[in-house]
Amino acid sequence: MWNLYLPIAGNSINILLLFGLGGAVGFLSGLFGVGGGFLMTPLLIMAGIPSTVAAASDSNQIVAASTSGTFAHYRMGNVDFKMGFLLLLGGVVGGTLGVQLIKLLMALGNADFVIKITYVVMLGVVGFYMFLESLQSLRKKAVAVEARKTEPGRPSAYARAIQALPWQMQFDKSGVTFSAIVPLFLGILVGILAAIMGVGGGFIMVPVMVYMLRMPMHVVVGTSLFQILFTCINVTIMQSITNHTVDLVLALILLVGSTLGAQVGAKLSRRLKADQLKILLASIVLVVMVQILVGLILTPHLLLGYKGGH
C-alpha cells in the first residue's frame, strides 16, 4: 500500500522507509554541514536500489537538503559566501584532476584498491583527529578555565607560512584573514579526494575549514552546505545527461524527508556547542570507517556485484 515504483531504479520501495532515510540523513546534513552521501548511498543500496541510481539520485536530493540547510544557515548569518566561492572554485579544479587520476589508476588496474584505502585512511584520520581534539577541548573547558590565557597567540609554522602568501583577503563572516591561495589550494585538495572517493567531500571539507582555515564551527556548517549545493547541482545534471541514472521519484521522496530533517538539524546545531557538534560528527565518521573496514576484511556474501556506487 505504501509502495511506489521507481522508474529509473526499476524497483518498488516503501515510501515511509525512504522518507525516514531522507529525514535522518537531512538532519545530519543540517547539523554538521555534510551532504550525507557517504551515509545515504550505502543505505539506499541496502534497500534494493541499484548503486549507480542510488549515488546519482542522492546527489539530486542533496541539492534540496543543502538548499534548505544553506537557506536556514544564511538567515542565521552562518554562510561565508566569499570563502565558499573560493573553495568551490578549487573543488571544481580538484574534482577534474581527481577524475583524471582515477582514469589513470583504472588503466593501471589499481583504482579500487586506492579508492578503498583512501576512504578508510581519510575517514580514520579525520574522525580520530576531530574526536580527540574535541574531547580535549571539552575537558579543558570543564576542568580549568584559567588555562584559557595560554590558548591564543601561538604563531605556528603553518600560520606564519600562510601569512607570508600574497593576495591576503579579509573574510568577515569567518573573522579570518587569509591569502586567496589557501582556500583555493585546500578546495583543490578536497576536490581530488572527493573525486577519488566518489563523494561530495563535505566530511573532509568541514574539518579542513575548522582546523586549516580556523573558521568558527557554525559558519563552517553553513558555508560547507553552500558549497555542496553547487557541487551536487553539477553532479545531478551530468549524471542525467551521461548515465540517465537520476530517479526523480526516488529523489523527490528523499528530499521531502531530507529538507525537513535539514531544518531540524540546522536548529539543533545552533543549540549545541561547537565541540559537541565536532565530537558527534567525528563519531559518525569513525562508525562509517569501521563499517567499511569490516567490509574489506570479512569475506563477502557474494563474489559478484553490480557496477557503480562508491
Place this chain on the structure above:
Amino acid sequence: MKKLTWIGLLAAVTLVPAVAMAQSAKIRLFPDRVDIGAFFQGIEVNIQGEMPPGCEAVVEIQGAPAPEVLLRKGRRGGLWMTVGEIQVENAPNLYLVLSSTSDIPQLQGQETPWGFPALRSRLKFQGVPKDQEMDLFSKEFLELKKSEELYRSLPGALKVGNSPEGQISLTGACPLPAKIPPGNYQVKLSVLKDGRVLEQKKEKLEVKMVGFPALLASMAYNQGAFYGVVAVLIAIATGFIMGFLFKGKAEH
C-alpha cells in the same frame, strides 16, 4: 453383428488413451500483459493449463538473454575488493521455473533443458582468469540473481486436478518481482511422461511500463539535459519552500 460390436468395443478401449494422449496440452496466463504503473510492487500471474493424465509438467518463464557486466571481488593485500570485471552472456534477465512435482523433473538419457543446472551450463563468462573458476562464478551469478528474486525455482507450484474431457488441469501462481525489467517474456509448458518430453506449448507475457513511470523514464532517456535541470529546479524549489515554512521558528 455380435462380432462387429466386439471389434468396436476393442477399438474404443485401445483408442481412448491414444485420443486422450493426442489431446493437445494447453497453457494460458492471467493476465498475459502486466502494466508497471506508479504503484507497481510485483504481481502474481495465474497459470492455467491442461495436460494428458499420467504426465508431469514444467513451466518456464524467461526473458531475452542480455550481456551483463559485473564486478568480480577478490583479495588484495588481505582486503576484499573489486579486482576486475566479468561479462556474462546467455543469461536471461528473468528465469522462473515451476513444476507439478515436488522437485523439478529431469529427462532420462539426455540433458534436461530446464532448471538451474541447465541454465548454469549455458552461461558464458569473459574475464574469468582461470577455467576452474567458471563453476564458482556461474554459481555466484545464480545466487546474485536469486537474491533479487529474478531467478526462482518453484517445484510443486503447479497444482494438478481433474478437468472435463479426461484431461488433467494445471493451476499455479507465478510471482513476478517488482524488479522485473519491462519487455517480452516467453512462457513454455513442457509435458513429460516417463522421463521424455511429450509436448511443448509456448505463450507470451508482455511487461510494459505505463503512465507516470513510462513518461518519466522516456524523459530521462530521451531528454537527459532537460530532465536533469528539472530535477535540480524541483530540488531547489522544495529546499526553499521548506526553508520558508520553517522561517518563523528558525530566526532568533
